[in-house]
Structures are given as C-alpha cells and as structure tokens.
Amino acid sequence: QVQLVESGGGLVQPGESLRLSCAASGTILSILAMDWYRQVPGKQRELVAAIIGGGSTNYLDSVKGRFTISRDNAKNAVYLQMNSLKPEDTAVYYCHAEIVSGGSSSYRGSYWGQGTQVTVSS
Numbered sequence: 001q002v003q004l005v006e007s008g009g010g011l012v013q014p015g016e017s018l019r020l021s022c023a024a025s026g027t028i029l030s031i032l033a034m035d036w037y038r039q040v041p042g043k044q045r046e047l048v049a050a051i052i053g054g055g056s057t058n059y060l061d062s063v064k065g066r067f068t069i070s071r072d073n074a075k076n077a078v079y080l081q082m083n084s085l086k087p088e089d090t091a092v093y094y095c096h097a098e099i100v101s102g103g104s105s106s107y108r109g110s111y112w113g114q115g116t117q118v119t120v121s122s
Contacts, residue, residue, distance in 0.1 A: 009116030022095030
C-alpha cells in the first residue's frame, strides 16, 4: 500500500506565496508521474501541474508563470511553489501520483493525498 501525505496549505493575502509538499511512502518500486490537482465546491477537480519521469512539466494556463512543480526523487516527494497568489487560486489542493509498488508482485496504482486547503483572501 502507498500513502501520500500533503502539507503546506494555509491562508494568505493576494500576491503572497505558498509552497505545498507531498511525500509518498510505502513499498515503492517506481513513480511514473506526480501531479497537483485542485477542486472548488461545485466544480470538477482540475489538473494544476504535472511532472513526469523525464522532467517534463505541464501547467494549467491560469497558473503559468506563477506556479512551479518540482520533484525530489530521493525523497519520493513533489512540491508546488505558488507565487503571486490570487483569490481565484482558492481551492483544496490534492497531490496525485502514478506509482508501481509491491515487493513480491508489482502493482500499478493511482494514489491521492488527503488534500490541503489554500485560501487567498484580503
């Protein structure tokens, strides 16, 4: 079994910054991709940023130039640096990963963190 634990959310004013962290634990053989999603009540969960094994990244148009996703492979962790935050960024942010796990047999699964609230308000 694999668990993703998130941290770093909070309440900030417009223009300020936050850094979200997500660490995967368990019997991990390979992490294929790690991503950040966010969800606002009444809307579908949307992909904010993604990073794959080769280092390629992808961002939601509205966060380009403001958010940066990065990975620390040694720690099985992914980070989201969020700068110049706007009220529209207010949401619950979820870490997601595609992971191959297992000791005696391999298993590919999709895993989600517990979510962390980001609120941008004056």
